[in-house]
Amino acid sequence: xxxxxxxxxxxxxAVRDRILYLLLFFAAAAILLSxxxxxxxxxxxTKIIKDVGLASISIFGALMAILIGTGLVYKEIEKRTIFxxxxxxxxxxxxxxxxxxxxxxxLAVMLASMGLIFLALILIQTGALEGRLLLAILFIxxxxxxxxxxxxxxxxxxxxILSSLFSLGFYVIGHFSWSLETLVKKARPGLGKTLLRLxxxxxxxxxxxxxxxxxxxxxxxxxxxxxxxxxxGIVYAAFVLTVAVLIFRRRDFI
Amino acid sequence: xxxxxxxxxxxKTFSQGFIPRRKEILKGISFAVSEGEIFGYLGPNGSxxxxxxxxxxxxIFPDAGRIELCGRPHLDPRSKEKVGFLPENPYFxxxxxxxxxxxxxxxxxxxxxDVRRERIPALLKLVxxxxxxxxxxxKFSRGMLQRIGLAQALINEPSLVVLxxxxxxxxxxxxxxxxxxxxxxxxxxxxxVLSSHILQDIEMICDRVAILVDGRILxxxxxxxxxxxxxxxxxxxxxxxxxxxxxxxxxxxxxxxGRTLLKVxxxxxxxxxxxxxRDRKGNVHSLLPRTQTLEDLFVxxxxxx
Numbered sequence: 001x002x003x004x005x006x007x008x009x010x011x012x013x014a015v016r017d018r019i020l021y022l023l024l025f026f027a028a029a030a031i032l033l034s035x036x037x038x039x040x041x042x043x044x045x046t047k048i049i050k051d052v053g054l055a056s057i058s059i060f061g062a063l064m065a066i067l068i069g070t071g072l073v074y075k076e077i078e079k080r081t082i083f084x085x086x087x088x089x090x091x092x093x094x095x096x097x098x099x100x101x102x103x104x105x106x107l108a109v110m111l112a113s114m115g116l117i118f119l120a121l122i123l124i125q126t127g128a129l130e131g132r133l134l135l136a137i138l139f140i141x142x143x144x145x146x147x148x149x150x151x152x153x154x155x156x157x158x159x160x161i162l163s164s165l166f167s168l169g170f171y172v173i174g175h176f177s178w179s180l181e182t183l184v185k186k187a188r189p190g191l192g193k194t195l196l197r198l199x200x201x202x203x204x205x206x207x208x209x210x211x212x213x214x215x216x217x218x219x220x221x222x223x224x225x226x227x228x229x230x231x232x233g234i235v236y237a238a239f240v241l242t243v244a245v246l247i248f249r250r251r252d253f254i
Numbered sequence: 255x256x257x258x259x260x261x262x263x264x265x266k267t268f269s270q271g272f273i274p275r276r277k278e279i280l281k282g283i284s285f286a287v288s289e290g291e292i293f294g295y296l297g298p299n300g301s302x303x304x305x306x307x308x309x310x311x312x313x314i315f316p317d318a319g320r321i322e323l324c325g326r327p328h329l330d331p332r333s334k335e336k337v338g339f340l341p342e343n344p345y346f347x348x349x350x351x352x353x354x355x356x357x358x359x360x361x362x363x364x365x366x367x368d369v370r371r372e373r374i375p376a377l378l379k380l381v382x383x384x385x386x387x388x389x390x391x392x393k394f395s396r397g398m399l400q401r402i403g404l405a406q407a408l409i410n411e412p413s414l415v416v417l418x419x420x421x422x423x424x425x426x427x428x429x430x431x432x433x434x435x436x437x438x439x440x441x442x443x444x445x446x447v448l449s450s451h452i453l454q455d456i457e458m459i460c461d462r463v464a465i466l467v468d469g470r471i472l473x474x475x476x477x478x479x480x481x482x483x484x485x486x487x488x489x490x491x492x493x494x495x496x497x498x499x500x501x502x503x504x505x506x507x508x509x510x511x512g513r514t515l516l517k518v519x520x521x522x523x524x525x526x527x528x529x530x531x532r533d534r535k536g537n538v539h540s541l542l543p544r545t546q547t548l549e550d551l552f553v554x555x556x557x558x559x
Binding site: 001002005006009012013016079080081082083084085086087088089090091250252253254 | 268308311312313314315331332334335337339340341343344345346347349350358359361362363364403406416
């Protein structure tokens with residue numbers, strides 16, 4: 001209940017933040033740009049629109065999650081609005097989860113807006129809509145759910161700029177960590193291989209949420225893979241949030 | 255009267271800087287506040303008033319010591335149900351209007367919608383902010399923020415209201431209005447703890463005080479017990495008598511527009527001064543006995559350090 005009150009308030013705060021609309025504007029511009037890019041393409045133009053459009057949604061969604069998420073908790077402490085909140089009969093975990101779900105709600109609304117622009121463009125281009133495009137957007141959402149948790153975690157103990165860099169690092173590493181697996185396969189058995197194995201296990205794999213290639217090119221998507229990816233996102237996010245709560249619970253608000 | 259807030263042996267050390275340097279802010283603080291009183295917590299800037307208050311409200315975790323709120327450990331959410339808090343220089347969500355703001359805090363206390371609908375206008379009236387009810391907090395002046403902050407602290411009808419520097423940054427009329435609200439809270443049976451370094455305000459409204467200097471409580475008790483009723487000296491403003499003659503009876507301080515301010519320490523000499531004025535056909539403009547004030551006590555405590 002308290003979580004919901006704080007989440008709604010966080011949503012109000014986020015949607016009154018100008019940076020959100022700036023990002024939304026550029027996202028819309030990028031999506032529409034895909035139509036221009038398609039004109040220079042030989043072959044299936046729709047694929048280019050789908051590919052560039054979905055990638056734009058993914059990148060701008062991630063930027064929204066990072067830029068707003070890293071400021072949310074820090075701003076409360078810096079502007080001392082947290083003093084009156086924590087003195088009320090709420091748990092610190094409720095406060096943090098409220099902030100988290102508020103931002104997740106904001107991102108859902110933003111993804112929906114970007115998705116609408118994208119789908120409208122596809123509809124104009126092809127005269128038909130594919131359900132699988134919605135699925136790709138849903139998995140972008142799962143990725144953002146995880147990324148928001150990471151942004152909130154860093155924001156619990158660090159300044160917005162540092163947290164943004166850390167979260168951005170997480171995002172980039174997460175999208176390239178799959179290449180480590182190739183390295184593991186090629187490495188000679190020994191300590192090095194074990195260490196690499198450990199690293200692949202610990203590092204996030206955000207490519208799990210990337211089903212854009214399959215969707216754009218009409219490749220099969222097994223249900224087990226989808227279920228695994230969704231579960232991966234939710235469990236990872238829950239773990240990150242638990243760590244965030246543990247850190248936040250012990251903090252002094254000077 | 256039962257105790258509503260008790261603090262026992264509270265200690266807190268902060269580590270500051272890149273290479274942490276330990277600084278002990280609270281060095282073993284103990285006091286208790288009884289139900290229905292206005293308790294003044296005073297001390298110079300940096301003495302640890304706000305740190306103590308933050309410990310009580312669970313914003314800071316003390317290194318040692320015990321705090322009980324309404325008979326429960328202070329971190330128990332139930333003990334906070336009956337507490338209202340106004341922080342120093344309050345900042346609030348400035349994108350909310352006054353009404354939305356109070357509604358948000360009401361929801362945090364899980365107040366039912368009809369309770370909130372009834373209580374919010376009453377609070378806005380109490381702090382005289384009805385005309386700004388639908389204005390966003392961004393447009394508020396400092397005095398207005400202080401008022402809406404006070405309203406926020408009262409939304410749950412608390413038994414204990416903790417106010418950190420509630421009169422700071424207000425003009426004289428604003429201060430009087432907040433003082434009146436605090437006195438009204440006491441008459442409604444609520445307990446008020448307020449920190450301040452504006453001694454006149456504390457002197458006017460507090461029943462008991464604790465004086466905090468450098469992380470230690472140097473003195474605490476009823477205001478009437480701490481500040482003696484003894485007359486320290488008498489100030490007489492007179493004219494028509496030369497300073498040299500007066501010097502034998504008291505301490506002539508200033509002379510303006512032919513009037514002399516004379517400080518007389520010995521009560522027996524007051525009559526002699528009056529006789530002298532009559533003899534010289536002069537005038538007595540005022541005669542004021544000065545008792546010890548809280549300020550005298552406070553300055554006396556803080557200065558030796």
